[in-house]
């Protein structure tokens with residue numbers, strides 16, 4: 075039997091039970107499909123609180139859920155019973171504009187780190203939606219608008235402070251515990267709880283960005299053309315492709331170009347052919363701050379809706395794949411759902427596959443079917459829709475998946491995120507967490 079005071083006495087932050095007024099807010103996460111009730115919620119304010127919470131969970135055999143920004147698709151940041159280690163109060167961000175680095179705590183969201191970095195004319199290559207947490211996103215690998223120019227988030231990670239399953243605080247970097255540092259860069263929350271991330275920053279002024287929308291009926295021509303153009307695109311340029319429903323109810327294809335070079339005349343020349351892929355029904359592309367680019371997609375992933383998804387990496391967007399996606403999207407039961415296609419390439423692909431635990435660097439695209447709807451009564455229709463589109467896509471999928479875009483899909487799918495690096499990860503897990511204390515995640519079993 076666990077009691078709150080024991081943990082509460084060893085923490086600076088609050089320990090919540092269901093009797094507390096803020097309990098319901100603290101247990102709520104981005105994906106409204108998960109309405110779990112932790113036994114205790116440890117609202118951590120620093121590494122000492124995280125150590126106390128880890129020790130308490132281990133000594134009392136409690137399941138642990140770790141919450142950074144709370145955007146886990148499969149809801150792993152909240153548990154039924156057990157202990158939710160809530161890092162959301164840990165919000166410090168410190169930019170060093172001389173060293174071009176930033177140190178941030180794990181409750182920080184991308185919009186928050188972007189704001190601090192941009193006030194010094196700097197940018198962190200981070201995720202594409204401003205309300206996602208830096209912690210979970212970084213530990214899976216992390217792609218974003220800047221990844222073709224500056225690599226994945228983990229390619230810009232310098233060091234981490236980590237609380238291990240034993241309750242010890244260790245540093246991981248290229249020179250300190252380099253094996254742990256390798257595993258943290260893609261291996262998710264399997265090896266410990268990160269209490270501080272140190273990243274490299276890059277100078278960045280205004281960006282050429284925005285959105286062009288074409289009718290879904292032109293999918294073959296528009297997405298096919300997009301695929302051809304992206305093959306020759308420079309690292310300074312990125313563009314997502316989305317199947318979506320516009321606010322006035324039309325199904326369309328959104329192409330979101332973003333140019334990160336200094337010369338907008340050059341940028342305009344790169345963007346121009348993306349404006350001519352079909353019959354544009356909306357076009358808004360122009361100079362804007364990076365913080366605005368980082369929020370362009372926020373409205374498509376509103377917190378607390380109900381979400382279900384399937385995702386895979388893709389080598390190519392063949393005519394068959396585009397047709398399976400467009401025919402599938404045309405039948406979506408919810409206008410809030412989307413198909414999300416994001417390119418890799420550039421700096422992502424230049425890092426050797428075994429340099430970090432993020433293996434699939436040669437994939438050309440990440441493709442996600444994202445079902446979104448408001449009411450539990452619509453669960454079955456939306457989940458069935460995703461599954462049917464997914465079945466039709468099978469012949470066209472690449473060989474792996476991005477670990478942060480998995481639901482609870484079983485060990486084979488986790489293995490497909492890591493390919494041949496999986497065995498190295500199981501050995502590392504045995505070293506740092508042999509009892510699998512951190513198991514509410516895309517779990518790597520100790521060897």
Ligand SMILES: Cc1cc2nc3c(=O)[nH]c(=O)nc-3n(C[C@H](O)[C@H](O)[C@H](O)COP(=O)(O)OP(=O)(O)OC[C@H]3O[C@@H](n4cnc5c(N)ncnc54)[C@H](O)[C@@H]3O)c2cc1C
Pocket residue numbers: 104139140141142143144145146147149150151161180200201202203206207208209210211212213214215216217218262263264266267268269375478479514515516
């Ligand atoms: C709206 C939305 C947009 C997204 N956009 C992108 C994107 O552009 N690029 C991209 O790469 N991914 C993206 N993702 C996927 C994203 O990387 C994962 O959902 C990620 O887990 C979110 O991190 P979080 O801290 O918000 O989540 P949380 O739910 O808080 O954490 C997820 C898991 O990460 C682990 N974890 C969290 N914090 C820590 C910590 N400090 N130490 C150890 N383990 C920890 C835990 O296992 C936890 O269950 C997006 C997801 C959503 C929902």
